[in-house]
Amino acid sequence: MMKKLLFLSIFLISALFNAQAQKKQDVYLFAYFKNNGEDGLHLAYSRDGYKWATLKNDQSFLTPTVSNDKLMRDPCIIRGADGLFHMVWTVSWKDKGIGYASSRDLVNWSKQQFIPVMAKEAGARNTWAPEITYDDQTKTYLIYWATTIEGKFPETAAKEENGYNHRMYYVTTKDFKTFSDTKLLYDPGFNAIDASIVKDGGKFIMFLKDETRNPVQKNLKIAYSDKLEGPYGKASAPITGKYWAEGPTTLKIGEDWLVYFDKYTEHKYGAITSTDLKNWTDISDKIALPKGLRHGTIIKIKEKELSKLLKQ
Numbered sequence: 001m002m003k004k005l006l007f008l009s010i011f012l013i014s015a016l017f018n019a020q021a022q023k024k025q026d027v028y029l030f031a032y033f034k035n036n037g038e039d040g041l042h043l044a045y046s047r048d049g050y051k052w053a054t055l056k057n058d059q060s061f062l063t064p065t066v067s068n069d070k071l072m073r074d075p076c077i078i079r080g081a082d083g084l085f086h087m088v089w090t091v092s093w094k095d096k097g098i099g100y101a102s103s104r105d106l107v108n109w110s111k112q113q114f115i116p117v118m119a120k121e122a123g124a125r126n127t128w129a130p131e132i133t134y135d136d137q138t139k140t141y142l143i144y145w146a147t148t149i150e151g152k153f154p155e156t157a158a159k160e161e162n163g164y165n166h167r168m169y170y171v172t173t174k175d176f177k178t179f180s181d182t183k184l185l186y187d188p189g190f191n192a193i194d195a196s197i198v199k200d201g202g203k204f205i206m207f208l209k210d211e212t213r214n215p216v217q218k219n220l221k222i223a224y225s226d227k228l229e230g231p232y233g234k235a236s237a238p239i240t241g242k243y244w245a246e247g248p249t250t251l252k253i254g255e256d257w258l259v260y261f262d263k264y265t266e267h268k269y270g271a272i273t274s275t276d277l278k279n280w281t282d283i284s285d286k287i288a289l290p291k292g293l294r295h296g297t298i299i300k301i302k303e304k305e306l307s308k309l310l311k312q
Contacts, residue, residue, distance in 0.1 A: 027306045028251065029077075029106070030260075030289075032296035037073035037090070040064050043106070044290050045306055049251050049258055049298075050283075054290045056312040061107065066099050066114040067091035074129040074247065076297045077106075080141070081134060086176060088115075088130040088143060096121070098130040098145060100176060105308055106301070117143070117171055117182050123150035125164070129247070131297065133197040133204075135228040142228050144170035144185050146193035156191050160213040166193045168208070170229070188223065188235045196248050196297070197228065204228050205277070207248040207259060208235070218244035220261060222277060239280050245270060247295025260287070262295040269293060 030044040030052055040060035044052040055061075064072035069092035077087045084102045087109075091099045097116040103109045118124035130145040146166040157165050170185040186195065191211040198205050204225045210217035219238035225231060240261065247262040255275050263270045263284075270284040 027301050029301045030298050031075045031077045032293045033073050034292045037071040040072045041075050049253050051288045055309045062109050066112045067095050076131040078132045090128055096124050098127055118147055121149055129194050131196055140172050142170055165191050168195045186232050194246050209246045220245050220248050249297045
């Protein structure tokens with residue numbers, strides 16, 4: 001009798017543990033674009049961070065309306081301290097601003113806005129791949145992107161690739177209504193794009209692309225800062241391989257860091273993993289992503305939020 005009671009107790013505890021684990025299982029959402037970004041926002045989800053499935057049959061959730069080009073490339077979504085989802089994106093290859101919209105459920109979005117973050121820079125040629133990172137200490141959002149300003153940073157100027165020579169710039173906001181003046185965020189000493197900043201403990205980690213064409217780099221690197229607005233230290237050695245990589249977005253699952261990126265010349269996605277941000281293992285053969293996915297960002301969402309997305 002005692003053995004039966006003990007077995008039953010173990011069974012019930014195990015069932016309760018499994019139910020709680022299932023209830024607390026994370027859901028990951030990948031916001032991305034396809035082709036040139038002309039049809040808007042695409043979403044996919046995953047429960048393990050490796051295998052991804054499209055939502056809404058890979059149809060757009062939001063059609064772009066701002067700027068002359070009306071593109072929605074490089075979408076970045078974060079969950080704000082106000083409970084809203086805030087999104088920024090690249091509206092054009094050559095415009096001097098970015099797109100912005102917010103949502104409570106990732107289905108219904110606010111009116112799209114154009115934020116002219118580089119309008120005061122006469123020589124600004126572009127505003128690419130904006131992202132948002134929130135600082136819970138200062139309760140401030142940092143919006144940052146890559147821009148080439150004609151005549152700036154001549155030490156890394158080159159004629160290749162239309163003479164683009166990017167650095168990272170930023171504005172801050174607390175409410176997405178008023179914004180600070182635009183400032184330089186990071187000059188790593190090379191042509192850099194596609195920064196993505198995450199907080200880990202008391203440090204901020206910037207993943208970014210070294211865009212140098214000659215001698216060729218086209219890889220991802222890391223820089224660190226004690227403050228979100230910097231200064232960021234010297235960029236690390238490359239963390240990606242001999243292929244060309246861009247558009248990093250990160251996940252941390254337990255002690256494992258996962259960095260997803262676009263192997264854009266090979267028209268496929270790659271991923272690497274690490275426990276210490278120094279030693280990296282390529283896991284590109286272990287991931288599965290929707291066909292035609294171009295880079296964006298990954299966030300965690302709740303089960304009820306996924307349920308609503310699955311009904312679309």
